[in-house]
Amino acid sequence: MHVAVIGAGYVGLVTGACFAEMGNDVIIMDIAEDKIEGLRNGRVPIYEPGLDQMIKRNVAERRLTFTTKIEEAVQKSLIIFIAVGTPPDCDGCADLSQVYYAAQNIGQAMNNYKIIVTKSTVPVGTTRRVRDIIGAVTQHPFDVASNPEFLKEGNAIEDCMKPDRIVIGVDDVRVGEILKELYSPFMRTGKPMFVMNLESSELTKYAANGFLATKISFMNELSRLAELVGADIELIRAGIGSDPRIGSQFLFAGLGYGGSCFPKDVAALTQTGRQLGVTLSILEAVQEINKSQRIHFCQKILAHYGSDSLQGKKFALWGLSFKPRTDDIRDAPSLDVGHFLLERGASLRVFDPVAMENAAIIFKDLVQYAENNYDCVEGQDALIIITEWNEFRYPDFERLKNCLNEPVIFDGRNLYDPKKMRELGFTYYSVGRSHAIP
Numbered sequence: 001m002h003v004a005v006i007g008a009g010y011v012g013l014v015t016g017a018c019f020a021e022m023g024n025d026v027i028i029m030d031i032a033e034d035k036i037e038g039l040r041n042g043r044v045p046i047y048e049p050g051l052d053q054m055i056k057r058n059v060a061e062r063r064l065t066f067t068t069k070i071e072e073a074v075q076k077s078l079i080i081f082i083a084v085g086t087p088p089d090c091d092g093c094a095d096l097s098q099v100y101y102a103a104q105n106i107g108q109a110m111n112n113y114k115i116i117v118t119k120s121t122v123p124v125g126t127t128r129r130v131r132d133i134i135g136a137v138t139q140h141p142f143d144v145a146s147n148p149e150f151l152k153e154g155n156a157i158e159d160c161m162k163p164d165r166i167v168i169g170v171d172d173v174r175v176g177e178i179l180k181e182l183y184s185p186f187m188r189t190g191k192p193m194f195v196m197n198l199e200s201s202e203l204t205k206y207a208a209n210g211f212l213a214t215k216i217s218f219m220n221e222l223s224r225l226a227e228l229v230g231a232d233i234e235l236i237r238a239g240i241g242s243d244p245r246i247g248s249q250f251l252f253a254g255l256g257y258g259g260s261c262f263p264k265d266v267a268a269l270t271q272t273g274r275q276l277g278v279t280l281s282i283l284e285a286v287q288e289i290n291k292s293q294r295i296h297f298c299q300k301i302l303a304h305y306g307s308d309s310l311q312g313k314k315f316a317l318w319g320l321s322f323k324p325r326t327d328d329i330r331d332a333p334s335l336d337v338g339h340f341l342l343e344r345g346a347s348l349r350v351f352d353p354v355a356m357e358n359a360a361i362i363f364k365d366l367v368q369y370a371e372n373n374y375d376c377v378e379g380q381d382a383l384i385i386i387t388e389w390n391e392f393r394y395p396d397f398e399r400l401k402n403c404l405n406e407p408v409i410f411d412g413r414n415l416y417d418p419k420k421m422r423e424l425g426f427t428y429y430s431v432g433r434s435h436a437i438p
């Protein structure tokens with residue numbers, strides 16, 4: 001099939017490359033000229049495992065092309081996915097200006113029948129609004145559909161090639177059939193494809209992210225109780241996660257969720273509720289807990305030094321991306337924790353396997369950038385672990401101890417065994433494990 005993807009971000013690039021991988025002719029369009037220029041020259045602007053190779057392969061086979069011209073993308077394609085950003089506005093609502101602008105441009109560029117699909121995460125009612133915007137500027141026939149994306153950064157190719165499910169929202173079953181055909185090569189593992197109305201499809205995406213964020217905040221809140229009563233949140237996680245009604249995923253206590261999706265989607269969903277007079281009180285609480293979890297962690301650092309000031313203290317920060325296997329630092333805990341420490345006079349030396357460039361855009365020259373994780377801790381007063389990259393899981397602890405001025409670790413991701421750390425001579429703080437606190 002001939003497919004266009006509008007927006008060459010995490011979602012647009014991955015889904016576009018995967019559609020091409022399945023033999024479709026795909027054209028990815030973005031207004032960012034440098035991005036498209038780079039892609040044409042083989043430079044992939046984001047870090048996502050496996051994406052580079054997949055793009056190269058499909059470009060070489062001429063199934064995948066890039067453009068900044070909306071006419072080129074629209075006129076060559078039957079199905080056009082809108083995969084532009086939907087960042088939060090200052091009230092927490094989804095800012096839909098990129099989606100509406102893209103819709104208008106698509107409408108103006110149309111030359112015959114098209115199916116325009118919202119893949120961006122958009123509040124209920126947006127796809128109908130997209131239809132109105134396009135209808136106002138074109139005489140050509142078209143249909144709209146909603147097809148929210150569930151991929152996870154860091155595992156995006158696998159998620160896209162073998163999705164758990166595909167959700168399609170349509171007004172007309174015939175459009176659903178065309179989209180089912182496009183997706184059928186991805187569903188050979190027998191996973192379900194759900195065709196529903198537009199509103200249900202749009203809301204399904206928010207429900208999924210809202211529920212997953214709720215699991216995380218539930219465990220984080222419980223971890224604070226565990227710390228006070230002598231319980232271990234890791235044991236509790238194992239104890240409840242084996243119940244299939246609960247499931248073992250998204251039960252890790254830590255520094256809370258971040259990234260480009262959960263924070264903004266939970267905020268947008270609560271705003272939609274408010275606008276319609278429905279208070280989504282669970283999700284209001286989920287957001288509060290998420291914010292305070294980062295502060296709670298920082299308070300442990302202050303408590304260790306027995307002061308509100310960290311003047312003259314030097315900290316090593318391991319991990320800047322909001323989660324492992326991505327360079328995305330949007331709403332990452334590293335930003336809140338980092339600024340909290342800087343504001344109290346501390347100095348920071350940071351390391352992340354792939355997110356250094358993005359972090360430098362935010363932290364500029366406020367922090368020092370290390371070459372690797374050992375270089376990061378050299379001459380620092382304590383190590384703070386923010387992101388659970390695999391390479392941080394089994395460090396050479398003796399070397400670590402020799403590098404640090406004092407053997408102190410604040411672990412926001414529970415990477416190590418508190419007992420072992422004590423035996424190794426570390427003062428080790430983690431999350432929800434009271435016996436870890438000396």
Ligand code: NAD
Binds near residue numbers: 009
């Ligand atoms: P992103 O910010 O990485 O990319 C968006 C791209 O759209 C940018 O390259 C931007 O230049 C481009 N763009 C903006 N306006 C445009 C226009 N009018 N025409 C063409 N290009 C335009 O965003 P993302 O992370 O890929 O997210 C896109 C959408 O998918 C969001 O709604 C997000 O919530 C949703 N989503 C994201 C993820 C994820 O893990 N990142 C997962 C599922 C869903």
